[in-house]
Amino acid sequence: MRIPFSKLAISLAAGLALALGAVGPAAMAAKKGGVLRYVVPAEPPSFDGHRETTFALIHPIAPFYSVLIRVNPDNPGSPTDFVCDLCTEMPKPTDDNSYIFKIRKGVKFSDGSALTAHDVVATFNKIINPPAGVASARKAFYVMVDSVTATDDHTVKFKLKYPSGAFIPALANPYNFIYAKKVLDKDMHWYEKNVLGSGPFRFKERQAGALISGVRNPDYYHPGKPYLDGFEAIFAKKQSLRVQAVRGDRAAIEFRGFPPKSRDDLKKALGKDLTVQESNWNCVLIASPNHKKKPFDDPRVRRALSLAIDRWGGSQYLSQIAIVKAVGGVAFPGHPLAATKEELQKIAGYWPDIKKSRAEAKRLLKEAGVPNLKFTLHNRGVDQPYKIVGTWLIDQWRQIGLQVEQRVQPTGPFYATLRKKKDFDVSIDFNCQAVVNPLLDVAKFISDDVSGNNYGSYQDREMDKMFNAMNQAGSVSEQRAIMRKFEKRALDEQANAFITLWWYRIIPHRSYVKGWKISPSHYLNQDLSGVWLEQ
Structure with missing residues (x-):
C-alpha cells in the first residue's frame, strides 16, 4: 500500500x-x-x-x-x-x-x-x-x-x-x-x-x-521476484570500453548514464535493438575549496573562483559532450524550491555579464593579496563528467590569470583524500541525491560536523540555523524564502563551495x-x- x-x-x-x-x-x-x-x-x-x-x-x-x-x-x-x-x-x-x-x-x-x-x-x-x-x-x-x-x-x-x-x-x-x-x-x-x-x-x-x-x-x-537468475556488475573505468560493451552486447546497460554523442553513436549502430531513456538528474558537480588551507579560508578568494566560471556559456558547450546541462543553484532545477533564472542572476558567479564577473574576480584576488594564485584541483578519475568538467574549470580560472594543475585519483583514493587526508586545495565534489527532496538535499552545504558529506572543512552556524528553519517551516512560500537566503550565503556571501552544472541522464540500453x-x-x-x- x-x-x-x-x-x-x-x-x-x-x-x-x-x-x-x-x-x-x-x-x-x-x-x-x-x-x-x-x-x-x-x-x-x-x-x-x-x-x-x-x-x-x-x-x-x-x-x-x-x-x-x-x-x-x-x-x-x-x-x-x-x-x-x-x-x-x-x-x-x-x-x-x-x-x-x-x-x-x-x-x-x-x-x-x-x-x-x-x-x-x-x-x-x-x-x-x-x-x-x-x-x-x-x-x-x-x-x-x-x-x-x-x-x-x-x-x-x-x-x-x-x-x-x-x-x-x-x-x-x-x-x-x-x-x-x-x-x-x-x-x-x-x-x-x-x-x-x-x-x-x-x-x-x-x-x-x-x-x-x-x-x-x-x-x-x-512473491515471484526477482525474475533474473543473477547479475554481473562489470567494472570498466573508460567510457569507450563501456560503450563498446553495450554495442557488442557484452553488457546490456550502464545505469549511470552516457553523453549525447555515445547515445547517438549507439542508436545509429543498433537501431531497434537499442532503447533510450532520458531524464533530468538530481546530481550536481561542485568545486569545494579546503577552508583549512590558505588562501581558501578567505571568502574573497573563494568568491573570485566562482565569479570566474561562465556557467551560462558552459551549459551550451558542455551539454554537447558531457552528462551536464542545467544551470542551477543549491536545489534541483525546476523544483518549486529552486531559484528562477532571474533569482540566480543576482548571485555572484551567475551574473549574465561574464566580463563584469571576471573583472570583479580579479579585483577580489588582488585585494586578498593573491592576484597570481597557483593551486591544484583534486579530481576523480571518472571521465563523465568529472574529468571533462574539471578540465573546463581549469580553463575558466585561466581566464583570470590563475595557474591550476589537476590531480586525478581513482575512486577509492579520491574519497580517502576528501574524507581523511584532506590535503587538497580545491576538489571536485558532488551532491547527488536519491529522492528529490531539496529541504534535505542541501544538507551538503551546512557545517561539516553536522552534514556528514561536507568535505570543505568549515562550520557555518548561520547555514545550520537556516537549514533547521526550512525543515520546520509550514508552507512552501516560507521554505522558499529561507532557501533563497541559504543559497545566497552558501554560493555568494561566503562562497563556501561553488555549483558548476547539474547533470542530465541518458540511458541507452539493449531493448x-x-x-x-x-x-x-x-x-x-x-x-x-x-x-x-x-x-
Whole structure:
C-alpha cells in the first residue's frame, strides 16, 4: 500500500512534474531467467551503504539488500510515491508525531537468520546517531528524529521532534540498507568489507577490478521476484570500453548514464535493438575549496573562483559532450524550491555579464593579496563528467590569470583524500541525491560536523540555523524564502563551495532489458528485483 506523505509534498510534486523528464516503457508480461550483465564506471570505496554516496556502491551492492520503504519502482520519477519494502503498510503520523511501521514476518538474511524490528532499529540508530569513528553520510537528513525504538519483534516506532514533510522521503533513501543487529553489535565496520543482506539477490563473488556478481535469493519475500537468475556488475573505468560493451552486447546497460554523442553513436549502430531513456538528474558537480588551507579560508578568494566560471556559456558547450546541462543553484532545477533564472542572476558567479564577473574576480584576488594564485584541483578519475568538467574549470580560472594543475585519483583514493587526508586545495565534489527532496538535499552545504558529506572543512552556524528553519517551516512560500537566503550565503556571501552544472541522464540500453524505468537519480530503482530479459 502507498500513500502521499503530505499535502505539502503533493503541491511540490505538481510543480516538479515538468522537471523530471521521460518515463520508462509500458509494463509487459515478465519472463523469468537469464543473467543481466551491466557496466559500472568505478568500484565501490567500501560496501557500506550508510557511509557511501556513490553510484559505485549502489549499482553492484543494492541488489543484496532490503530497505524499510522505497520509491515506487513502477513510478520512480515521482517525489511523493513511496511503498513498503520490509514494512507491511505505509503509516500515517500519530498525534505525537510518531510513525509506526509493521515489519514483514518470515524475512531472512542470506545466512538464514530472521530479520526483525530490532535489526531495523539498529540500522537506523547507526545511520542517525553513528558512534565516534563511524561515518554516516546522510545523518543530517534525520534532524527531525527524536528516537527509533522497537515495541516488539515486528514493530518499529520513529518519534519525531516536530512534524516534517521531509521525513518520509529521507526514510526512502536507497542507501538505507537494513543490517543485522548481531553483526553491528560486534563490529560497526564489518559491513564496509562484507555483505549480509535480505534483498532479491545473494552475494556470489567479487573479482577485484573486474566484477561483482549475485544470484537469485530463493527466500525473497516479494512473491515471484526477482525474475533474473543473477547479475554481473562489470567494472570498466573508460567510457569507450563501456560503450563498446553495450554495442557488442557484452553488457546490456550502464545505469549511470552516457553523453549525447555515445547515445547517438549507439542508436545509429543498433537501431531497434537499442532503447533510450532520458531524464533530468538530481546530481550536481561542485568545486569545494579546503577552508583549512590558505588562501581558501578567505571568502574573497573563494568568491573570485566562482565569479570566474561562465556557467551560462558552459551549459551550451558542455551539454554537447558531457552528462551536464542545467544551470542551477543549491536545489534541483525546476523544483518549486529552486531559484528562477532571474533569482540566480543576482548571485555572484551567475551574473549574465561574464566580463563584469571576471573583472570583479580579479579585483577580489588582488585585494586578498593573491592576484597570481597557483593551486591544484583534486579530481576523480571518472571521465563523465568529472574529468571533462574539471578540465573546463581549469580553463575558466585561466581566464583570470590563475595557474591550476589537476590531480586525478581513482575512486577509492579520491574519497580517502576528501574524507581523511584532506590535503587538497580545491576538489571536485558532488551532491547527488536519491529522492528529490531539496529541504534535505542541501544538507551538503551546512557545517561539516553536522552534514556528514561536507568535505570543505568549515562550520557555518548561520547555514545550520537556516537549514533547521526550512525543515520546520509550514508552507512552501516560507521554505522558499529561507532557501533563497541559504543559497545566497552558501554560493555568494561566503562562497563556501561553488555549483558548476547539474547533470542530465541518458540511458541507452539493449531493448531486451525490460522492467527498469529511469528516474531523476542514478541511485533509485537499482535493486534489480523487477528487471527481466526478453530473450
